[in-house]
Amino acid sequence: MNEDQRLIQFEARINAGEKIEPKDWMPEAYRKTLLRQISQHAHSEVIGMQPEANWALRAPTLRAKKILLAKIQDEGGHGLYLYSAAETLGVDRAEMIEQLQQGKAKYSSIFNYPTLNWADMGAIGWLVDGAAIVNQTMLAKCSYGPYARAMLRICKEEGFHQRQGYEIMAKMMAGNDAQKAMAQDAMNCWWWPSLMMFGPHDADSPHTKESMQWKIKVESNDKLRQRFINRTVEQAYHIGLTVPDPKLKYNKETMNWEIGPINWDEFWNVVKGNGPCNHKRMAHHIKYHNKGQWVRDAAIAFAQNETFVTAL
């Protein structure tokens, strides 16, 4: 069978709704796109631990501490799970981490914003995880089996995070003036970046067309973004938060909340490395990765000595 025939067969399987599995034939471009996307997703989970870890030691109650730590742990677990899914495409985790640290692989730009008050923990859970769920629910229908299955499991946990984040916001909006101000501050900080998480408008999205053809994505950026906006605006109003968009209005005909223009200059600026925390996030990752080198070396040296392995 030549390449063309294989491609026809591959696309026929995708159109029939079959899942592609690691050992199946796939076009190189499909493998590359998935690898880029899944590794980027894994890196995002791992880098995303940092802005939340920033508050792990200052969480205000034992319950809040437990919830936050469990959430960060979930993110790390998602990272592991996604690295494994990406490894099925032929690249190992060490190499993916190297690509991240060399700037060749990206992670979600949202984590390049700082967490400056406790309400940011609420906003991240509610808005960032909320946006991620919309995207990931779609990805659970993706044509690549290991990725789709990873998404199913991850979505369940993200659902908890979203509710827990909203609970933090609701509690603070029911609290004293300082707490309300913190919550609104967090809303102002995270609203637009969370809308940007869905990526550029469909007309400007370089990867969308091919990804949709091969069902790596099954819905467009704008459609997903709108779904998130409709859900979230009402939740914000419900607890008294103001959505920081003077042009926001409800369209009765389409039943959509229509937003003002997104500042794409800001988006590209952060993507290109000029966000408030790009440098810090990467420096942190590299610092602790390097600091852990002697531990990994020791574990390998130990594993190579069979006498002690059996002793454990």
Added chain:
Amino acid sequence: MTKFIVRLIFIKCLKAQPICNDEHKNARYNFCLRLADNNLILAQRLAEWCSKGPILEEDLAITNMSLDLFGQAESFYDYAAAVIESNSSADELAFLRSEREYLNTLMVEQPNGDFAFTMMKQMLFSAYTKLLYESLSKSVDRTLAGLSAKALKEAKYHLRHSSEWVIRLGNGTNESKERVQFALNELWLFVDDMFAMDENDEALITIGVIENTKDIKPKWLMFIKQILEEANLQITSNTNSISGGIKGIHTEHLGHLLCEMQYLQRAYPGAKW
């Protein structure tokens, strides 16, 4: 049905505590507070590792231990408050006391140091809590026994995880061996403080609440020596020791840890989070 009845009896036992006077109540309160403080402070230290682990799997494992210990702390605080029929919440006990009022052992408040230091500290402490909870799970105080039995499961896991790392590092590279030996030497200073007892313990021993805890140290030492032998590590000949945790006299490190942990509760008194 039998199960249901057994459960009812169990719940009744939880509520019906051994008859004791105020002195015993205070002793039990202090004892539970000590257990809770140990867990809280170590949990806080472990949480410092968040996003800083040598490998992702270890980041998760350390966070997991931290979570277990926060959970244990909360249970022991709740029980401490219940013992003296106080309205204090676990959060008030955890976040609104001053440095002098914390009764944790000095070992747990020591800074994390490197990974070897953290794992050595965890092993020395978890080996102690494993024995302690084993003993307490037989206490005539049924609530304390129940809470300890639950905590014991987690302590065993923490001990397994940390002792495996101590053995691995002791037999890994020259660097890892040096680091883990250094950790042992430094932390040995705080070993005696872990076993310190005061008049509260004496009172609780007489009414059988903590009957066998006084016998823990030799068992602990025997266990630790086994692990250290497997790890090719030597106990330091330096016999110096520092103590005071049980009296609320701490090392300089605790105050800083509390500043950070208590920040929001102190900055916004009475706020609900």
